Amino acid sequence: MIALLWGSVAAGAQSLSAEELFYGMRDKLEQVHDYVAEVKMKINISFMRVPVLHGKLYFKSPDKMKLERNGGISILPKKSISLTLNNLVPGGEATVIDAGRQIINGKSLRVIKVIPDSDQTDIVLTKIWVDEQRLLAIRTETTTRDNGTVTMDLKFGKYAALALPDEVIFYVDVKEFKVPKGVAMDYDPQAETRPVEASATGKPRKGTIKISYLSYEINKGLDDRIFTSEKN
Amino acid sequence: MKQLVKLELYKIFRRPRTYIAFGVIAAVTLIIEAALYADGNSFIQFALASVTEQFDLQGNIINGYLVTYIVLQSLIVNIPLLVALVAGDAIAGEANNGTLRLLLTKPITRAKLVWAKFLASVVYTLLLLLWLAIVSLGLSLLIFGTGDLINMKSDAMVLLLKDDVPWRYLAAFGFAALAMTSVAALSVLLSVFAENSIGPIVSTMGVILFFTIITNLGLPSFEVIKPYLMTTHMIAWKGFFNDPVPYGAILKSALVLTAYIFGFVLTTIIVFSKKDIKT
Amino acid sequence: MKPVISAKNLTKSFKEFKAVDDLSFSIEQGSVYGFLGENGAGKSTTMRMLLGLIRPDAGQVFIKGREFTSRRRYLLKYVGAIIERPDLYGFLSGWDNLRMMALLSRKPIRRKQLYEVLELVGLRGREQDKVKDYSQGMKQRLGIAIALVHEPDLLILDEPTNGLDPQGIAEMRSLILKLSREHQKTILVSSHLLYEIEQIATQMLIIHRGKKVIEGNVAELLDPKETLFDIRMEPDDMVLRSLRESRWQPYVAEAGQGMLTMKMHPRQMPELNRWLVHQHAAILEIRSRHSLEAYFLSLTHEAAR
Known part of the structure; x- marks a missing residue:
């Protein structure tokens, strides 16, 4: 009865503090030390025409990552804006600020801002939209020192208990695309008919990278060497 | 006719000069392959700087498919010269040698002789491309292995999955064969007007170079004629490495080139049939 | 007797220069017809017109009584020719040159015939050598072998002794006489030297500046x-x-x-x-x-x- 009551209170307004939410969520994340996931990756960036990439995504806590494509070329955003939530939520002590509520996709979410106490990390500020009931981050917006702002939308399913998403969409800022002269290998019969993108040049453009996780193998104890092999 | 083509081929392949082209292709390919083998990573860093600034690219980037693409990119511009080396000699060389009048006192029509010479030049061209395929694609795959192909275009990086690449090379070489056939036809045509073989070789290259410059200049006044130049369409083989493949444009290019080929051959026949053989 | 080849009113100009001017003649079966004129008189141009290498501005050529231009391919079977130098494929052997040209003559020619014709011109044994290593006289004889290989009725030889040494000239002369007497060929031979024509020809035509000057029987003309x-x-x-x-x-x-x-x-x-x-x-x-x-x-x- 009490539990039920507590539960209803929890479902109600402001039952957990911002800090409790953050550390609760992080504890959940920290259950996972490593995983290998079958993934499908769709890159949607104006200057990258890349088909859906299938591969194995290796992760090891705290920040090791690798996409293996069975001999193919793997494309990942730069390491510091890594692809998993585990990397985007600051570790160590942090200052957590309550930023109210916001409705996203018809769901009311708590918004918290996290500022790492250490100034050694690349992350300056992370804004997290949290599903209170499930203690899951549905959206994050991380501002980094060197790599701009990365926004990430997450969808959870089977692995929600371990805070591992089924689908992640990154919104990244992309800089202008320039190919050194003589390198471009062009044939553009429709050059004239293509929409002019002049207005966009110079300004940062948005792109998305969608990763669908098809299955996970969790906490099998991955060797560090997996991440260092294959220097290319 | 078959007999005549066979005789022309016999003449082509009994001459040392014919093999220069094969040697050049092998040499250039090997040099590029060696250079990429030794120094491929820095080239890739340079070429992909715009991408690697923001993304981590890992895997066998310098694979056989990419190396082949680089080889083709740098060599295909020069293949017309190698085609002209033989095709431009087809009629002019015999005129220069004096053997043309010997041939023409035999009971064969001049039209047939032109066709035979053109077809023999085409066979030579195809063998040249086959050789190019062997030393570029075959050797590169042997040395560098397979992998996904990164095609750097001026506005985008296109990544093609490795299983999606072989058919593109097949199609690209097929198209290149058509493009080089148009060069062969042009050379044979120019060959009618000259009485030494240097003329047609140089003028073929001149025409190709001139048109290529016009194609690449991008000046508005040239845009009007651009769609009609053969050089605009000769590079359509690259279309097969786009995603999606611009089939419509490639087909159009193929038709334009085919029209050029027949135009050149028929003009050759008309001019040659009327020509007084004075050498 | 029906002429093997005849020319009617052949005329050809190159730009302003009239190379051949209203030239008519006919050559009868079995004769050796000498075509005499100094260099530039229009001999080569005429011979090229007879073979369809040059199109006349006016006039016609008849071979075996039939108009030539419209049946060129058919009528060339009856003609063998060397025009000016016997230019051949130097990078090929004599045999390859001969065989190739034989294949172009639209007649089935057996290996044995190739050897026979080599024997006739005196090149047997040297046929595997590359033509570029041949002497001028050997090239000339191979040229004649090529002209002969498809057994034409008419041989057209343009200055066949040009560039030959005295012995070569003598050999060529006796070869022409042999072809005429033993092989019953009708031969049109040009020269800029009267004494050459005098020694081999039965009929003779002198042209000067593209025009006929004298035509007739050599015996009568050289009375x-x-x-x-x-x-x-x-x-x-x-x-x-x-x-x-x-x-x-x-x-x-x-x-x-x-x-x-x-x-x-x-x-x-x-x-x-x-x-x-x-x-x-x-x-x-x-x-x-x-x-x-x-x-x-x-x-x-x-x-x-």
Whole structure:
């Protein structure tokens, strides 16, 4: 009865503090030390025409990552804006600020801002939209020192208990695309008919990278060497 | 006719000069392959700087498919010269040698002789491309292995999955064969007007170079004629490495080139049939 | 007899220059037809028109009585030719050159025939050598082998002795005579030298500046009665006076100081010689030439001027 009551209170307004939410969520994340996931990756960036990439995504806590494509070329955003939530939520002590509520996709979410106490990390500020009931981050917006702002939308399913998403969409800022002269290998019969993108040049453009996780193998104890092999 | 083509081929392949082209292709390919083998990573860093600034690219980037693409990119511009080396000699060389009048006192029509010479030049061209395929694609795959192909275009990086690449090379070489056939036809045509073989070789290259410059200049006044130049369409083989493949444009290019080929051959026949053989 | 080849009113200009001007002639079966003219007289242009290498501006060519241009491919089977130099594929052997050209003649030709024709021109044993290593005479003979290999009725040989050494010239001459006599070929042979034509031809045509000058039977044109004798002697008015009063008067072609030219049959020469000696003429030299040669030389000199 009490539990039920507590539960209803929890479902109600402001039952957990911002800090409790953050550390609760992080504890959940920290259950996972490593995983290998079958993934499908769709890159949607104006200057990258890349088909859906299938591969194995290796992760090891705290920040090791690798996409293996069975001999193919793997494309990942730069390491510091890594692809998993585990990397985007600051570790160590942090200052957590309550930023109210916001409705996203018809769901009311708590918004918290996290500022790492250490100034050694690349992350300056992370804004997290949290599903209170499930203690899951549905959206994050991380501002980094060197790599701009990365926004990430997450969808959870089977692995929600371990805070591992089924689908992640990154919104990244992309800089202008320039190919050194003589390198471009062009044939553009429709050059004239293509929409002019002049207005966009110079300004940062948005792109998305969608990763669908098809299955996970969790906490099998991955060797560090997996991440260092294959220097290319 | 078959007999005549066979005789022309016999003449082509009994001459040392014919093999220069094969040697050049092998040499250039090997040099590029060696250079990429030794120094491929820095080239890739340079070429992909715009991408690697923001993304981590890992895997066998310098694979056989990419190396082949680089080889083709740098060599295909020069293949017309190698085609002209033989095709431009087809009629002019015999005129220069004096053997043309010997041939023409035999009971064969001049039209047939032109066709035979053109077809023999085409066979030579195809063998040249086959050789190019062997030393570029075959050797590169042997040395560098397979992998996904990164095609750097001026506005985008296109990544093609490795299983999606072989058919593109097949199609690209097929198209290149058509493009080089148009060069062969042009050379044979120019060959009618000259009485030494240097003329047609140089003028073929001149025409190709001139048109290529016009194609690449991008000046508005040239845009009007651009769609009609053969050089605009000769590079359509690259279309097969786009995603999606611009089939419509490639087909159009193929038709334009085919029209050029027949135009050149028929003009050759008309001019040659009327020509007084004075050498 | 039906002519093997005939030309009717052939005319050809190159820009302003009229190379061949309204030229007509016909060549009968079995004859060796000499085509004489100095260099640039239009011989080669005419021969090229006969073979369809050059299109005439006007006029027609008939081979075996049939108009040539419309049936070129069919009629060329009956013709074998060497035009100017016998240019061949130097990077191929003599055998390969011959075999290749045989294949182009649209007649089935057996290996044995190739050997026979090599034997005929005297190249047997050298056929595997590369043509670029051949002497000029060998090239010329291979050229003739190629012209002969498909057994044509008519041979067209343009200056076949050009560039040959004296022995080569003699060999070529006997080959042409052999082809005519033993193989019954009709032969059209051109030259800029009268004595060459004189030695092999039965019929002859002289052209000058693209126009026909003389045509006829060589024996008749070179009638011995028309022989000219140039007699060089010490100037002696007495002798000349007696000559004019003697029975030799009708034979005097030209009389001058120290030089006397007589036109007569060579048989009469010994007698004239005795008569001159009897008149105490101091004869320094006697040279004979044919009046046609003199005439031809005058044309050549005129052209040279």
